Amino acid sequence: MSEESKKIFETTVGMSFIATRMIQNAIQNKISKLRDDVNFEQMLVLMELDYEDGLRPSVIAERLHRSKGTMTSLIRHAEKNELIASAKDPHHKNAKRLFLTLKGKKVHDQLAQMIKDEMAFATQDLTEEERAHVFSAMEKVILRYKPDFYAM
Template identity: 30%
Template structure:
């Protein structure tokens, strides 16, 4: 990691740290899952489906700030690969809930393992207390309302 102010990290903008973290994760992901049939963005959507209790196509559009057409195409790909199934929402029959299948759960388990491995690698020089502090600070940052 090359940084202009490496001798004074307080002068580095947050966005630069975020870019470096994303780049590092992307490199790790591509190295570990080089034969994967999905992009990082697609797997992020699949993970969101796994960890949201009730998810709809519109929820995914809103969360990822992408077009409905993109999400529709992606969900079709997930269905074709048998990672998800869509069910009618009992409260609004025009909406479809999106849920993972067993195959989708297995796929996300693989990704969770990659994320765990990456986190362990990038935090290997930190103490447990530092990791907890870092996660709490990051949570505060992302929890601010728009």
């Protein structure tokens, strides 16, 4: 049966969507049991700042494919919970830069390990060859939508 004649969730991308949502939901459930001051979306912001601290909100929004309004809300809540701090950007008078606080770094490190564990659980039945194949296939999909993905 061709991909075109299948129902959406019977396709390769449909299965990828289902798997991604299942993993994301499992992670969100575990986050909510561990912490009441951060959710999955906020954790994504913490992960970006752990990777590269001092980013402008617009850069994080682009990397996470989120709107300006969504980012404003995520930043507001993360600042309120003392997970991140903002400072004026010395090179752009109307811009700011975001930084992980010590609390934010601690929360990130705690939750990042749980996320790694959940990702390992999700893929534990895949062989190394299957993992490499899935990685390569997903990389091609990502690059179709975001050719400069690795330039970010």
